Amino acid sequence: MSDGVKHVLVTGGNGQLGTELKRYAWPEGWAVTAIDIDELDLRDTAAIAAMVASESWAAVISAGAYTAVDKAESDIVTAWAVNAMAPAAFAEACAKAGIPIVQVSTDYVFDGARDGAWDVTDPVAPLGVYGASKLGGELAVRTSGARHAIVRTAWVVSAHGNNFIKTMLRVGATNPTLRVVDDQHGSPTSATDLAAALAKITMRLVEDSAAPTGTYHFSNAGAVTWAGFAREIFAQSAARGGASAEVQGITTAEYPTPATRPANSLLSHDAITRDYGIHPPAWQTALGNILDELLGAPKKDISQ
Ligand SMILES: NC(=O)C1=CN([C@@H]2O[C@H](COP(=O)(O)OP(=O)(O)OC[C@H]3O[C@@H](n4cnc5c(N)ncnc54)[C@H](OP(=O)(O)O)[C@@H]3O)[C@@H](O)[C@H]2O)C=CC1
Ligand SMILES: Cc1cn([C@H]2C[C@H](O)[C@@H](COP(=O)(O)OP(=O)(O)O[C@H]3O[C@@H](C)C(=O)[C@@H](O)[C@H]3O)O2)c(=O)[nH]c1=O
Numbered sequence: 213m214s215d216g217v218k219h220v221l222v223t224g225g226n227g228q229l230g231t232e233l234k235r236y237a238w239p240e241g242w243a244v245t246a247i248d249i250d251e252l253d254l255r256d257t258a259a260i261a262a263m264v265a266s267e268s269w270a271a272v273i274s275a276g277a278y279t280a281v282d283k284a285e286s287d288i289v290t291a292w293a294v295n296a297m298a299p300a301a302f303a304e305a306c307a308k309a310g311i312p313i314v315q316v317s318t319d320y321v322f323d324g325a326r327d328g329a330w331d332v333t334d335p336v337a338p339l340g341v342y343g344a345s346k347l348g349g350e351l352a353v354r355t356s357g358a359r360h361a362i363v364r365t366a367w368v369v370s371a372h373g374n375n376f377i378k379t380m381l382r383v384g385a386t387n388p389t390l391r392v393v394d395d396q397h398g399s400p401t402s403a404t405d406l407a408a409a410l411a412k413i414t415m416r417l418v419e420d421s422a423a424p425t426g427t428y429h430f431s432n433a434g435a436v437t438w439a440g441f442a443r444e445i446f447a448q449s450a451a452r453g454g455a456s457a458e459v460q461g462i463t464t465a466e467y468p469t470p471a472t473r474p475a476n477s478l479l480s481h482d483a484i485t486r487d488y489g490i491h492p493p494a495w496q497t498a499l500g501n502i503l504d505e506l507l508g509a510p511k512k513d514i515s516q
């Protein structure tokens with residue numbers, strides 16, 4: 213592509229994040245090629261090398277992933293192929309091509325076994341296959357020799373694809389009461405806000421060979437439990453005439469799942485703010501924007 217445009221290759225193009233990276237208002241001179249399984253199977257490392265070598269890409273954003281956390285527990289080989297070997301193949305190809313790679317990773321690399329926000333330098337200790345395989349991808353990128361940013365995020369939600377907001381609205385439409393875990397703490401992340409942060413980092417890595425590299429955390433600002441998140445979803449949904457349900461807080465032990473989730477996966481934004489000047493918006497605001505898209509703007513408050 214010798215058109216003077218900087219082409220960014222994005223994997224996971226049909227996912228939540230890939231969809232928002234396509235919708236992002238890239239400045240003139242930038243273009244995104246977002247691919248998913250129809251164009252390239254991430255289990256095919258030879259095809260990955262060929263894809264990167266096929267064009268003069270400006271950068272790769274590695275967003276594609278095996279994100280079914282519970283299913284991964286019984287599908288280890290596929291999870292590792294997609295979450296670890298594919299990023300390894302991309303990173304190797306990027307190093308060869310001399311282009312940067314932005315690898316998206318997860319809060320689930322942490323064990324969650326302490327209070328406070330996890331810093332980028334804190335020790336990792338994944339509790340399940342999904343987190344372990346994503347950590348494998350991180351390590352491959354980190355040791356590849358490619359200039360990189362590894363951006364860990366958490367609890368990704370959007371108006372498109374599968375996520376907790378859409379599950380709550382769907383289940384809440386037919387159930388008056390929902391039981392939701394109230395002892396796992398984290399920060400929801402709008403795929404739209406994440407896409408904007410990743411675009412900013414990617415463009416800087418491409419334009420400035422001295423741009424900061426390393427590991428970063430991005431989530432929306434503020435902390436909540438899944439039950440607290442569900443309550444706010446229904447409060448904001450009801451204000452828009454959407455589904456509402458009562459949320460009964462339960463313990464993790466009362467909601468058994470194949471994969472163990474971290475009790476605390478709050479992410480510190482210090483590194484991304486310091487190096488890239490990124491200040492994530494509050495998760496409640498991000499939720500409101502997603503519900504605006506799904507349900508329309510809130511009805512006027514008639515009590516005043
Ligand atoms: N969702 C979340 O809560 C979080 C996500 N992340 C990370 O953020 C990134 C983006 O996540 P998100 O957009 O939510 O994930 P999604 O599951 O919405 O999107 C991932 C995409 O990757 C595709 N994919 C899976 N396997 C393959 C394969 N073998 N070949 C080609 N494509 C494949 C999926 O296709 P298909 O749907 O057909 O499987 C899907 O379109 C991922 O790296 C994820 O690990 C980090 C923290 C939280
Ligand atoms: C649907 C439902 C879930 N839960 C619990 C299960 C779980 O602990 C929590 C959230 O459910 P989810 O299935 O969305 O959780 P999960 O799929 O684990 O979400 C994770 O996805 C991966 C890809 C990540 O990287 C993580 O950051 C995180 O977002 O809520 C309830 O307690 N009640 C319910 O009715």
Ligand SMILES: [Mg+2]
Nearest residue numbers: 279280281375
């Ligand atoms: Mg899930």
